[in-house]
Amino acid sequence: GAVVSQHPSRVICKSGTSVKIECRSLDFQATTMFWYRQFPKQSLMLMATSNEGSKATYEQGVEKDKFLINHASLTLSTLTVTSAHPEDSSFYICSASKAVGEQFFGPGTRLTVL
Amino acid sequence: EDQVTQSPEALRLQEGESSSLNCSYTVSGLRGLFWYRQDPGKGPEFLFTLYSAGEEKEKERLKATLTKKESFLHITAPKPEDSATYLCAVQAEETSGSRLTFGEGTQLTVNP
Numbered sequence: 001g002a003v004v005s006q007h008p009s010r011v012i013c014k015s016g017t018s019v020k021i022e023c024r025s026l027d028f029q030a031t032t033m034f035w036y037r038q039f040p041k042q043s044l045m046l047m048a049t050s051n052e053g054s055k056a057t058y059e060q061g062v063e064k065d066k067f068l069i070n071h072a073s074l075t076l077s078t079l080t081v082t083s084a085h086p087e088d089s090s091f092y093i094c095s096a097s098k099a100v101g102e103q104f105f106g107p108g109t110r111l112t113v114l
Numbered sequence: 115e116d117q118v119t120q121s122p123e124a125l126r127l128q129e130g131e132s133s134s135l136n137c138s139y140t141v142s143g144l145r146g147l148f149w150y151r152q153d154p155g156k157g158p159e160f161l162f163t164l165y166s167a168g169e170e171k172e173k174e175r176l177k178a179t180l181t182k183k184e185s186f187l188h189i190t191a192p193k194p195e196d197s198a199t200y201l202c203a204v205q206a207e208e209t210s211g212s213r214l215t216f217g218e219g220t221q222l223t224v225n226p
Contacts, residue, residue: 110155
């Protein structure tokens with residue numbers, strides 16, 4: 001139980017285009033979903049927290065208009081990187097939680113912006 | 115502000131050489147402490163949750179323990195497949211939902 005999927009696993013795009021990443025909890029309903037960014041050899045950096053049907057809460061320094069988060073249902077959240085630039089290239093990971101307690105992580109999405 | 119410090123940053127062991135990873139934390143009321151394993155290019159995999167001082171949990175060659183200030187992840191007779199980055203995270207009682215504060219991780223390499 002507690003399986004989280006992400007799609008796509010890897011994406012390469014041109015500078016200026018937008019990219020959408022999906023995060024799904026496959027076998028449970030997620031009260032909250034989180035989006036992280038991870039740079040090489042570093043730990044996870046929380047970008048935003050989203051609850052189904054509510055606006056996402058962004059961490060300080062994360063641009064809301066650049067990283068659009070939609071949490072349409074208890075099993076699906078999407079992260080859209082708008083007008084992507086090379087500096088947005090990174091490993092993006094989502095997680096989902098049932099309530100208070102453990103977060104279960106997706107496999108991650110490697111974004112490369114050319 | 116909640117803080118998590120993991121040590122060492124990197125650890126190299128020979129197969130069968132037992133050791134421990136440390137996670138020191140500062141939090142205003144601990145709701146839970148979590149251990150995850152992360153392989154390169156993958157998302158973290160949940161290992162354990164510890165809720166109160168004195169609690170211990172085991173899974174195969176791993177055992178996690180908790181005190182009021184730190185947690186240890188003991189690895190007994192490790193194998194090369196145990197090589198990964200181990201992440202520690204805390205959740206404060208005052209936190210709404212299940213937000214976690216992560217440490218920087220310990221990169222473990224087990225040589226055959």
